[in-house]
Amino acid sequence: MSQSNTMNDEVNDVAPVIRLAANDDVAIARRDLAAGEKLGPLGPVCTDPIPAGHKVALHGIAKGAAVRRYGQVIGMATQPISAGEHVHVHNLGMGEFSRSASVGEAYRPTCFIDPAATFMGIVRADGRVATRNYIGILSTVNCSANVSHGIAERFKGAALAAYPNVDGVVALTHGSGCAMDPDGEGLALLRRTLAGYARHANFAAVLIVGLGCESNQLDALKVAGDLSEGPMLRTLGIQSSGGTRAAIDAGVAAIESMLPEANQVERRPVAAKHLIIGLQCGGSDGYSGISANPVLGAAVDLLVRHGGTAVLSETPEIYGAEHLLTARAALPAVAEKLEERLRWWEDYTSRNHGEMNNNPSPGNKAGGLTTILEKSLGAVAKGGSSGLMAVVEYARPVQAQGLVFMDTPGYDPVSATGQVAGGANLICFTTGRGSVYGCKPSPSLKIATNSGLYRRMNEDMDFNAGEVLDGTTSVQDAGARLFALMLETASGGKTKSEVLGVGTDEFVPWQLGAVM
Known part of the structure; x- marks a missing residue:
């Protein structure tokens, strides 16, 4: 279905x-x-x-x-x-029951629209296309977070007045990076995430800041992420620089050397196939699967028909509705990969003395959602009706075009972090209870499920899907308007979270494994 x-x-x-x-x-x-x-x-x-x-x-x-x-x-x-x-x-x-769907039975090849839609994008020298133009500061470990933020603080206010084409200098820090198994899955996943951000098209340049004695060593990160230093990708060690103040000064000098080249960009028309949109829902309610998620799904179907890519995620939140996705799998191997990730999650939650049905939050339940099955059936609607072309692991590069599934937790910041690491250059986030989520370096559009929320939190909501509930528009018409807003935003139009300056603290890599 x-x-x-x-x-x-x-x-x-x-x-x-x-x-x-x-x-x-x-x-x-x-x-x-x-x-x-x-x-x-x-x-x-x-x-x-x-x-x-x-x-x-x-x-x-x-x-x-x-x-x-x-x-x-x-x-x-x-x-x-x-x-x-x-x-x-x-x-x-919850209860046991059989899901009725056969692998691939609902798959239909995409009927592409010609000519394809375009947006005003930033084309990098290597052909990658950006929707924003930031300089990023990434920390290898929590111990380098203060220095990373100290460097970014020097570029607030009027400091970038001479560089109008640079959207900002943003420090993305996290709470991990040490006391980890050096050969474990957790450290490998962190490095994969950081490398994905370091390569992201929306960063014109990146500075990676380490302490010096952490598990996540700078040299090992570069090898694992296939990162090569150059004028626009630099690294900095706090201990080898002489401490906090010296490291901040050195980092500021490095950013200053990057700014002139980072500013040498201009937007030009590019095809919609260069859009990779991460699909998120948070603070869901009983209307999410009726208005906002189907509206986003209709927009996704248009995006895919114009050659673009959408990334559906939050594996625990498709549990119980996976048969609707495997029925749309382009190949049996795609369906098997999705089933394998769900089996991993069942084992993962069991090892941690949990269960898949503990996912609906108190807010979800207050909004009318009862079981994970109900939540998942509504969440899957974000993926529209397009064929499922690939399934990728967390923070892996998204290379297939069309609808792709990325294995992530259901926790929104962790999930979106994986999508951005995989290349998403725009996030669409549906919410019924109200979310204030922002994302850097990829802008985040927030879509309200109901008109009351849209009016109440208008400074945070970018689109009102509640008009479907009000009976004043259809899912398809609202989806077309949302697709137009995607193109406008990718062209540089500011989201509500960008106007508010939100999006730095939402960088949350998935933490796996024991902290030693």
Whole structure:
């Protein structure tokens, strides 16, 4: 089942509830519903108050019976449920059931649009295309974070007035880099992430700052990441420079030497195939799978038809909906890679005494989401209906065009960090509860699921998908407008988070393994 356009005509009327598929057992409250209120032509009278975004039973459901939303199972009734009753954590839980989909059965080759859309991009000497033009300062270890930020501070305010084409000097630091197994997966993953950022098209130049005695040694990082020093990629050791003040001065001098060349850029028309967009959702609610995620999915389908690439991620948040992706796999090997990563996650959570269903957060549940199955079915909608062309591991370079899946945690900053390391030069982030996420060096567009959130947090929200709920637009029309906003943003248009200056502290590499 495609999740990009699951809604029937009932979404666009003024009924108090929304039913997404004809065989659904529940409908979603469009607004707060009072006990005794009739559900319109869709069903019975509410027996309970139903908060906006939450589920109400359309008919009686027996204990142990499967409960469907999106035409898919979202859990099992843990007790008998009456028609008109609130359906949530008190009467709906996880259970075993079979997923019905065959590998590749829903795959369709992309029908490309000619001529393709364009945006005003920055073309690097080696042919890579950027949407922004930053100078980056990366720390090898938490111990070099203060020096990294100290260097960046020297370039705040009017310090870059002579370099109008440089978007900023940004220090991206983290809490790891030492007390790690030198041959372990955790250190290898950190190095892969840092190398991905060092090579990112949105950085005109990069300075990597180390302490000197950490596990993540500068020389080893360069070898592991296949990084070669030159005028626009420099390294700096704090201990070998003589300490904090001397290292900051040396770092400032290095950045000053990079600025003239970094400023020598201009935007020019480039094809949309140079866009790699990371897809994120955070602070999801009961509307995420109805408005913002399907709208983003419609925009993604347009992007793919214009030759671009979208990166769907957050592996724990496609758990239970993976059959919808494997059905769209271009090759059996692609589906097998996705299944293998899900098996890894099942083992990973088990080793850490957890379970996959602990993913929905308190905010998700307050917004109407009950199980990981329900959350995943809505989250998959961000990927539209395009064929799944590849599955890559965290922070690996994204080389396939079209829809790609990257294995990441569900935690938004960690997931987006992996996507950017893989080459994403724009992030699209849907939210129902409200997120203030920003991202550097790749701009982040935040898409509100409902109009109330869009109005309440207007300084943070870039796009209102709540108009779908309001009945004033369709998923496809909103998706077309969002695609246009993607192109505008890639051309240099500022996002709300960029106007606020947000996006430096959201660099969060995935930490694996023991801290010694």
